[in-house]
Amino acid sequence: MVENFSNAQRAQxxxxxxxxxxxxxxxxxxxxxxxNAMINEQLKQQVMEDIALLWLIGVKVVLVHGGGPEISDTMxxxxxxxxFIDGLRVTDKETVDIVQMVLAGKVNKSxxxxxxxxxxxxxxxSGMDGGMIEARVKDEKLGYVGEITKxxxxxxxxxxxxxxxxxxxxxxxxxxxxxxxxxGDTAAAYIAGALGAEKLFMMTDIAGILRDRxxxxxxxxxxxxxxxxxxxxxxxxSGGMIPKVDCCIEAIEHGVKNVIIMDGRTPHSILIELxxxxxxxxxxxxx
Numbered sequence: 001m002v003e004n005f006s007n008a009q010r011a012q013x014x015x016x017x018x019x020x021x022x023x024x025x026x027x028x029x030x031x032x033x034x035x036n037a038m039i040n041e042q043l044k045q046q047v048m049e050d051i052a053l054l055w056l057i058g059v060k061v062v063l064v065h066g067g068g069p070e071i072s073d074t075m076x077x078x079x080x081x082x083x084f085i086d087g088l089r090v091t092d093k094e095t096v097d098i099v100q101m102v103l104a105g106k107v108n109k110s111x112x113x114x115x116x117x118x119x120x121x122x123x124x125x126s127g128m129d130g131g132m133i134e135a136r137v138k139d140e141k142l143g144y145v146g147e148i149t150k151x152x153x154x155x156x157x158x159x160x161x162x163x164x165x166x167x168x169x170x171x172x173x174x175x176x177x178x179x180x181x182x183x184g185d186t187a188a189a190y191i192a193g194a195l196g197a198e199k200l201f202m203m204t205d206i207a208g209i210l211r212d213r214x215x216x217x218x219x220x221x222x223x224x225x226x227x228x229x230x231x232x233x234x235x236x237x238s239g240g241m242i243p244k245v246d247c248c249i250e251a252i253e254h255g256v257k258n259v260i261i262m263d264g265r266t267p268h269s270i271l272i273e274l275x276x277x278x279x280x281x282x283x284x285x286x287x
Contacts, residue, residue, distance in 0.1 A: 001029060007124065013048045014172075016276070017275045017276070020143055020275040021057050021058075021275065024054075024058075024198065026059075027059060027060065027198040027199075028062065028160065028197045028198055029049065029054065029061050029062070029197060029199045029200075029201070029274070030061075030197045030199070030200045030256075031062070031063050031064065031200075031201045031203065031270065032064050032065075032185055032200065032202050033047060033063055033065045033066070033189075033264070034065060034066030034067065034184055034264075035205050038065070038066070038067065038107075038264075039069055039266070043264065043265060043267070044114070046267050047112070047203075047264070047270065048111070048114040048115050048118045048120075050268055050270040051056065051063060051115060051118075051120060051140060051165065051270070052119045054271075054274065055120045055165050056119060061165050062156060062165070062191065062197070063102075063111065063115075063122075063165060063167045063168065064168045064184060064187055064188040065107060065108070065111060065168070066170060066184035067102055067103050067107040067169070068089070070106065070110035071095065071098060071099055071102045073091070074101070075098055075226050076100050080094065080095065081236060081247050085141065085142060087240060088142055089142075089145065089181060090141070090142055090143055090145075091143040091144040092132050092144070092179075093143075093144065095143070095181075096143070096144040096179050096180070096181055099171060099179075100179055103126070104124075104128070104169045105143065107169065108125075108126065108167055108169040109124055112124040112167050115165055115167065120165050120182065121163065121164050122164060122166075122167050123164045123165070123166060124167045124169070125155060125167065125168050125169070126160075126168070126170075126171045127168065127169070127172040127173075127182060127187065128171055128173045129155055130152060130154060130155035131150075131152050131157050131173075132152050132156065133146075133148060133151060133171075133173075133180060133182060133187060133190075133191075134148070134151075134152075134174060135147060135149055135172040135174055135180040136149050136174055137180075138167075138179075144178065144180050145180065145181050145182075145183075146180025146181065148172065148186065148187065149174075151193075151194040153191075153195055156195065168187075168189075168191065170182040170183070170184045172187075178263055179218075183243070185202060185244055185247040185259070186247055186250070188200060188202065188247070189248070189254070189259075190250070190254070191257055193250065193251050193254020193255050194249045195240075196253065196255045197251075197256050197257075198256075198257050199256070199258055199259070199260065199274070200248075200251050200256050200258075200259045200260070201259075201260050201270060201273070202247065202248065202259060202261045202262070202263030203246055203262060203269070204263065205263070205264065205265065206229040206263060207219050207262075207263045207266075207281060208221070208261045208262060208263065209223065209228075209231070209236070209237060209245070209279035209282040210280055210282075211236055211240065211263060212248040212263060219281075220282050220283065221281075221282060221283065222282070222285070223282060223284045223285070224284075224285055225252055225287055226251075226287050228245055228248070228249060228284055231269050232245075244261060245261075247259075249284070251287075252284065252286045257286075258284065258285045259283070259285075260273055260279075260280070260281050261282045261284070262281030262282075263280070266280065269281070
């Protein structure tokens with residue numbers, strides 16, 4: 001615990017972080033936030049502290065968030081059952097209204113408020129604001145689940161230039177005014193790519209990509225895109241990890257320098273990855 005550090009030890013920690021602070025000052029970093037790290041209140045506080053700290057040292061942080069458990073909980077309260085196909089929520093007209101209400105309203109504004117309590121300056125946006133995320137129907141059987149057709153970065157870059165933290169909920173619209181539910185990982189990958197971000201952090205519920213999913217010591221710390229594609233064929237990347245790694249590759253192919261799949265349940269994992277030589281999770285890079 002930091003409380004047990006001597007003043008000299010604290011000074012040493014700060015000194016060791018200095019090269020990383022210099023490296024990432026003024027750089028854009030996108031963080032995809034959701035899952036257990038969002039449900040657990042103590043972890044949520046720590047994630048917001050990490051983001052506020054990065055902002056205070058000059059890192060341009062863009063926070064993209066989901067809120068699946070909150071949506072399911074609200075649907076249950078309204079007597080509506082959540083249905084999923086291949087991990088995607090079937091979204092009829094009533095459900096997409098709930099998604100918009102929960103993500104763009106309750107979840108988004110609670111994160112903005114938390115960031116401001118931690119000392120950051122944040123502004124909440126949805127993908128509908130400024131036409132930031134344009135979408136179309138992904139698959140008729142999924143209803144109003146969207147496939148991204150266009151990203152407009154100006155609403156985000158305007159906020160970054162004014163020294164705000166953009167907090168983005170992943171709902172989108174089309175030119176006819178329909179609202180769409182967008183997968184958070186996909187939205188984060190497209191946004192990071194469009195911004196040419198230095199890093200994209202994908203916060204998940206596991207340590208990263210494991211050679212043996214039942215053994216955390218088999219964590220793969222570094223992967224190229226080609227190596228990742230090979231792991232699909234070997235069955236190492238399977239199930240729910242496939243769409244996450246797909247998003248990593250998508251982000252890198254769109255210009256992100258590297259993507260980190262990390263365990264959002266680990267306290268201060270963002271700071272460990274960005275400001276130390278230890279790193280956290282699996283880093284995916286281009287070939």
